[in-house]
Amino acid sequence: MSSKSARRVVGLGLVVAVAAALVASLATAGSGSAPQAVLAVPRGDTLYTSGKQWGPYTNFNPLKPDYNTGTVGLVYETLFRYDPLKDTFIPWLASNGKWVGRNYVVTVRKGVKWSDGAPLTAADVKFTFETQKYEGAQYGTMWKTGLQRVTTRGRTVTFHFRGVPNYQEWDSNRYTVPIVPMHIWKGYSEKEIVSGNTANARKLIGTGPFVYGGGIGGSQTLQYNRRDGWWATKAFGLKMPMKYIVDIHNTSNTASLQNFLQSKIDLSNNFFPGIDRYVGGKVATYYRKAPYMLAANTAWMVPNTTKRPLSDVVFRRALAESINVNRIVVADYANIVSKANPTGLLPTWNKWIDQAQVKKLGFTYNIAKAKARLAAAGYRDRNGDGYVEDKDGSSINLRLIVPKGWSDWETAIQIIADSAKDAGIKISPAYPDFNGLVEERNTGKFELVINNEKQIGNTPYTYYDYMFRLPLLDQQTVSNFQRFSSPKAWALTTQLNKIKSTDVAKAKKIHSQIQKIMLEQLPVIPLWYNGMWAQYNTSVWKNFPSANGNQATPSTWNGYLNMTGIDALAKLKKK
Amino acid sequence: MRRYLARKLLIYLLTFFVAVTIDWAIPRLMPGDPISGLISRLQADPTAAQEMHGYFTKSFGLDEPLWRQYLNFWAGLAHGDLGPSIAYVGSSVSGLIRAAIPYTLALLVPAIVLSYIAGNRVGALAARRKVLDNTALPAAYLLTATPYMFLALMLAYFFAFRWQVFPVSGAYDFSLQPEWSVEFVRSFVVHWFLPFLTLFLVSFGGWAIGMRNLIIYELEADYANYLQALGAPNRLVRKYAYRNAVLPQMSGLALALGAVVGGALVTEIVFGYPGVGTLIITAIQNRDYFLLQGIFLFIILGVLIANFVVDIAYVIVDPRTRTGLQGS
Numbered sequence: 012m013s014s015k016s017a018r019r020v021v022g023l024g025l026v027v028a029v030a031a032a033l034v035a036s037l038a039t040a041g042s043g044s045a046p047q048a049v050l051a052v053p054r055g056d057t058l059y060t061s062g063k064q065w066g067p068y069t070n071f072n073p074l075k076p077d078y079n080t081g082t083v084g085l086v087y088e089t090l091f092r093y094d095p096l097k098d099t100f101i102p103w104l105a106s107n108g109k110w111v112g113r114n115y116v117v118t119v120r121k122g123v124k125w126s127d128g129a130p131l132t133a134a135d136v137k138f139t140f141e142t143q144k145y146e147g148a149q150y151g152t153m154w155k156t157g158l159q160r161v162t163t164r165g166r167t168v169t170f171h172f173r174g175v176p177n178y179q180e181w182d183s184n185r186y187t188v189p190i191v192p193m194h195i196w197k198g199y200s201e202k203e204i205v206s207g208n209t210a211n212a213r214k215l216i217g218t219g220p221f222v223y224g225g226g227i228g229g230s231q232t233l234q235y236n237r238r239d240g241w242w243a244t245k246a247f248g249l250k251m252p253m254k255y256i257v258d259i260h261n262t263s264n265t266a267s268l269q270n271f272l273q274s275k276i277d278l279s280n281n282f283f284p285g286i287d288r289y290v291g292g293k294v295a296t297y298y299r300k301a302p303y304m305l306a307a308n309t310a311w312m313v314p315n316t317t318k319r320p321l322s323d324v325v326f327r328r329a330l331a332e333s334i335n336v337n338r339i340v341v342a343d344y345a346n347i348v349s350k351a352n353p354t355g356l357l358p359t360w361n362k363w364i365d366q367a368q369v370k371k372l373g374f375t376y377n378i379a380k381a382k383a384r385l386a387a388a389g390y391r392d393r394n395g396d397g398y399v400e401d402k403d404g405s406s407i408n409l410r411l412i413v414p415k416g417w418s419d420w421e422t423a424i425q426i427i428a429d430s431a432k433d434a435g436i437k438i439s440p441a442y443p444d445f446n447g448l449v450e451e452r453n454t455g456k457f458e459l460v461i462n463n464e465k466q467i468g469n470t471p472y473t474y475y476d477y478m479f480r481l482p483l484l485d486q487q488t489v490s491n492f493q494r495f496s497s498p499k500a501w502a503l504t505t506q507l508n509k510i511k512s513t514d515v516a517k518a519k520k521i522h523s524q525i526q527k528i529m530l531e532q533l534p535v536i537p538l539w540y541n542g543m544w545a546q547y548n549t550s551v552w553k554n555f556p557s558a559n560g561n562q563a564t565p566s567t568w569n570g571y572l573n574m575t576g577i578d579a580l581a582k583l584k585k586k
Numbered sequence: 587m588r589r590y591l592a593r594k595l596l597i598y599l600l601t602f603f604v605a606v607t608i609d610w611a612i613p614r615l616m617p618g619d620p621i622s623g624l625i626s627r628l629q630a631d632p633t634a635a636q637e638m639h640g641y642f643t644k645s646f647g648l649d650e651p652l653w654r655q656y657l658n659f660w661a662g663l664a665h666g667d668l669g670p671s672i673a674y675v676g677s678s679v680s681g682l683i684r685a686a687i688p689y690t691l692a693l694l695v696p697a698i699v700l701s702y703i704a705g706n707r708v709g710a711l712a713a714r715r716k717v718l719d720n721t722a723l724p725a726a727y728l729l730t731a732t733p734y735m736f737l738a739l740m741l742a743y744f745f746a747f748r749w750q751v752f753p754v755s756g757a758y759d760f761s762l763q764p765e766w767s768v769e770f771v772r773s774f775v776v777h778w779f780l781p782f783l784t785l786f787l788v789s790f791g792g793w794a795i796g797m798r799n800l801i802i803y804e805l806e807a808d809y810a811n812y813l814q815a816l817g818a819p820n821r822l823v824r825k826y827a828y829r830n831a832v833l834p835q836m837s838g839l840a841l842a843l844g845a846v847v848g849g850a851l852v853t854e855i856v857f858g859y860p861g862v863g864t865l866i867i868t869a870i871q872n873r874d875y876f877l878l879q880g881i882f883l884f885i886i887l888g889v890l891i892a893n894f895v896v897d898i899a900y901v902i903v904d905p906r907t908r909t910g911l912q913g914s
Contacts, residue, residue, distance in 0.1 A: 051759065051761040051762050051769055052761045053761075054761070057761065059760055065868065066673065066674065066864075066865075066868045067674065067677075067682065067685060067686075067860070067865075069674045069676065069677040069681075069682070070674065070675065070676055070677070072676065075628075075675065075676065076628045076629060076630065077627065077628055077675065146637060146641055147637055147638050147640075147641030147642065147645075148634070149628070149630055149634060149638070150634065151633070151634045151637060152631050152632075152633040152634045155633055156633065180631075202645075205641070206641075206642070206645060206675055206676055207676045208675075208676035208677060210676075224763075225763040226763060228681065228685045229682075229684075229685025229686060229764070229860060230763055230764060230860075231756050231757060231758070231760075231858075231860045232760050232762075232763070234763060257760055257761065259756075259760055262755060262756075262855070262858030262859075262860075262864055263855075263858060266754055266755040266857075266858045269746070269747055269754040269755070270754055270755065270760075273750070273754070275760060443617075444618070444871070445618075445623060445871060445872075446616070446617070446618030446619070446620065446622070446623040446871075446872070446873045447616075447617045447618045448618075449618060449619075449622045449623045449626050450617060450618040450619055450622060453622050453626075464626070464629060466629070473631075476631075476632065480632055484636070486622070486639070488622060488625050488626070488632070488635040488636065488639060489625065489626065489629070489630060489631070489632050489635045490632045
């Protein structure tokens, strides 16, 4: 090689190296002590969150359920909030609410102002609830099942019901329907309200502690700025310690974990498998030990009860007894989840669980029992392949599905298949993609599927509804995927809906009756409680929710800020 | 020249038509109904869910027969309307893509141009030069054989996670919002570098190898031997060789564009870069027909336009095509 060309190569290499060094120096300058520009939010005044949003921040419509992080809670607020840990309703935009006969009467709180200065009125509440009459509206059920009209007088709003109201469902509406400002929203079309984004930045007017700060559309972060004069400061002494909340949209849990460990995220609601190894030091969780997280929902195995042999309750029971859930908890989740009660009801609903009955009727992991049960019912291994055949001799090979890419569930169903094998039940794990799975599940083509779509809430009614809802349709879109038909269970469920939660004795009786059917019939097989994933990096903020301190739901997921997520944020302290 | 361009244009239009038709058809061949997936995600209560299913199917025009959906698609396209997004209900596909495109282009264009220039230069230098050939060539082979995803992961692991020289993900710091300011641009460049480097390195290797081989081939051609025999300086001979070798590389550029775009999509996902690649994943996961169509359309258009530009550039660079066109 001539010296000249060698020099040229070296020169080129140098240019690249210099460029790289330059960029690198820029990079390190930023993370060091470089003075903050005016437009960047200061680290010490900012709470960084992640784990809720996947994809750009487009939807600021609180009445459409996939709204951006914080739309309900930080900007728009609800009449009540619900504290699942204490099982109480917290009067919020309503200063109180009570049943007067079959009417529900609320008083709109005094002194609440929209962020544009207009006062919150009873008309706003009436307007909001009436938008839900529109076709396709998210909270439309109430208008179809008894709510007749809404009237106002002064600060009082009265909800008139026909017949006995669905108390359980109404309780959910009390803390999930966000109130929107009529003076702005009356300008929106029906279509915009039902399925639009209402993403005009100047019109994001709420009653909450924050106002929109930036990030609509293509941004990778959504910024909220603290608002002065939030009503709850006067009413409850709640004050947000952070000037800014910046939510980061997830691209992958791995990227979020790296940012979290580098202290770029303070509160992460991502699923971080293996986070137990980091707990201690600057990483904290709700519980200091397993299961680390609060329970947010139940993961069930849903058997298609219209197909042999899953239509046979004896087989379902043997199947339930053959699953080693503890292995899933330990090997798959490293103890960040816990095994579910045989009723599947969340720990926050403990008071509704008839424990004596669970002891008597509940299934437990027991291979010997499962084997004996199968043999007694005529499921025997006739061809010696190690798996039982159906009573008529046809082979059994159950397809168990979870969405592709849900790695924790993919592992879980492999464990389930292994464990069922011990009892002689053949299960083949399969991983169709999400929409393929939904199609199979909704149309009833599936055999076994794992599902956890019903979230924590004010009442196990939603769980019963999920298990027993009738009538069965061609497409089961959100409940009774297993197509289990028990008119008695469904009658009890609807009966429970019409009992006030405050009527504890009466409600308990029905709960117990429903649970009996659930435990005996096993329409779905409860496996484990999925966590309310929440990891705290305590290098900038402290006093995050924990079992022995600030007890609140530490989540920015939709629906959690209007539980006690707001308290969780308000009680944070600067380090 | 005009006839040449007209013919090319016709071919491009035809390609466009076929590609767009396939683009429209492919998402619809995937199993599963996007609205059921949507309702499942929205977690409506059972009574509302039934009605919402009907409402959304109608509002997305998915209740119409397929042929009409196809016609609607072209009609929309003629008005620059790519339809509504299903994954992001309430947003228009064009809006979502518009927001993501600057990021993707900022990665793609410099990576393609710089790797082409640098790769060709280094390849030309390396040809028939022992030391350089023995060092640069294996490196180039290694680079070009590396999958984008793997290189991206390696760079992210070492530079971002282990040594923390560069940020792990995103296109700018979390404390900023997109804006024309020094602070933002600085942050943008820092975040841009690793994904850019991934694309640059992989393509760079390919160009270097191609050029090196072509130069060797050209140096063995009669004209090169003749020049050398005449006693022309080495540099002059190589200069002519380079000029001739650039031509196949140029056609190669047109062919490679598709692969680079694909690579950019994967790289974006690794670095959580808010471009079209990240958008495409959401679109696939949610069976978002319209968004998928829109993104593919953008890719089709991009590749076609780039090819067209290369075609024209080819005519300019290679005088022989010009004479051929004019009919010598």
